[in-house]
Amino acid sequence: MKTNKEVTLVKIGGNVIDDAEALTNTLMAFANIKGPKILVHGGGKEASRMAQKLGIQPQMIDGRRITDAPMLDVAVMTYAGLLNKKIVAQLQALGTSSIGFSGADGNLILSEKRKNTTTDFGFVGDVVSVNDQMLSMFLEEGIVPVFCAITHDGAGQLLNTNADTITSALGVALSGKYSVKITYCFEKKGVLINTEDDNSVISTITQSKYNDLIAIGAIHSGMIPKLDNCFYALSKGVQQIIIGHHSVIGESNALYTTIQL
Ligand SMILES: Nc1ncnc2c1ncn2[C@@H]1O[C@H](COP(=O)(O)OP(=O)(O)O)[C@@H](O)[C@H]1O
Numbered sequence: 001m002k003t004n005k006e007v008t009l010v011k012i013g014g015n016v017i018d019d020a021e022a023l024t025n026t027l028m029a030f031a032n033i034k035g036p037k038i039l040v041h042g043g044g045k046e047a048s049r050m051a052q053k054l055g056i057q058p059q060m061i062d063g064r065r066i067t068d069a070p071m072l073d074v075a076v077m078t079y080a081g082l083l084n085k086k087i088v089a090q091l092q093a094l095g096t097s098s099i100g101f102s103g104a105d106g107n108l109i110l111s112e113k114r115k116n117t118t119t120d121f122g123f124v125g126d127v128v129s130v131n132d133q134m135l136s137m138f139l140e141e142g143i144v145p146v147f148c149a150i151t152h153d154g155a156g157q158l159l160n161t162n163a164d165t166i167t168s169a170l171g172v173a174l175s176g177k178y179s180v181k182i183t184y185c186f187e188k189k190g191v192l193i194n195t196e197d198d199n200s201v202i203s204t205i206t207q208s209k210y211n212d213l214i215a216i217g218a219i220h221s222g223m224i225p226k227l228d229n230c231f232y233a234l235s236k237g238v239q240q241i242i243i244g245h246h247s248v249i250g251e252s253n254a255l256y257t258t259i260q261l
């Protein structure tokens with residue numbers, strides 16, 4: 001049953017995780033958010049670095065990672081291990097009672113290996129379902145779930161899943177019960193009309209404006225799947241989505257971009 005309770009989801013990307021000061025400040029602001037909340041983190045840059053240290057060459061096509069078996073091991077170690085546990089430890093130090101999860105834990109996010117694409121992305125999972133009952137049990141107990149970018153297929157296989165996609169899937173699943181607000185945090189102040197000009201933040205993007213922005217080349221690379229995830233989530237019941245700088249969650253008068261259908 002839908003309640004009027006709010007839940008806040010915050011997603012932090014690889015550039016924030018890479019900058020120790022930015023990460024600490026973001027986690028401090030996150031710790032101060034009142035009410036039920038969830039943190040989702042990426043870490044693609046760290047996984048690429050870790051792979052190289054192990055002699056594995058990261059492979060990307062159009063900004064999307066090819067996850068073969070050795071790369072999947074690196075992704076699991078980096079996302080579900082190193083980064084997830086470091087973030088949970090920092091949140092504990094800030095007095096936030098958090099638990100780190102992959103999608104396999106508690107069967108929280110079930111996915112299926114991507115198929116029927118011209119490119120073989122390898123062990124990449126597309127989300128099938130979210131165990132929203134277990135998730136809301138943690139939220140109701142005041143526990144803060146921290147999700148990494150690893151899911152599972154229910155048959156013993158771990159899969160690599162984009163952290164923006166995980167965020168929107170969690171938001172959609174929870175919107176049956178809660179009023180869901182998502183903040184996607186990254187290193188820029190929002191979606192920019194000119195990626196060379198950090199202050200050219202677009203205040204609101206609708207689906208039709210989005211199509212125009214792609215046509216003029218103003219939106220590209222990782223911003224395209226991020227916005228696709230935003231429109232999907234809004235169309236499936238998420239109430240509010242903003243994209244902004246990682247400082248946006250602690251500031252009341254920051255610039256950011258609001259996404260609307
Ligand atoms: N119009 C735009 N405004 C802001 N960033 C953009 C835009 N178009 C493309 N980008 C790129 O999208 C990236 C954010 O997507 P992604 O790499 O998936 O981020 P994250 O760090 O959140 O995972 C930015 O670092 C930027 O290089």
Ligand SMILES: CC(=O)N[C@@H](CCC(=O)OP(=O)(O)O)C(=O)O
Nearest residue numbers: 013014042043044149161162163
């Ligand atoms: C399938 C897929 O795209 N997985 C991503 C998961 C990490 C991620 O999303 O990290 P950022 O948020 O830092 O980009 C990857 O391995 O790069």
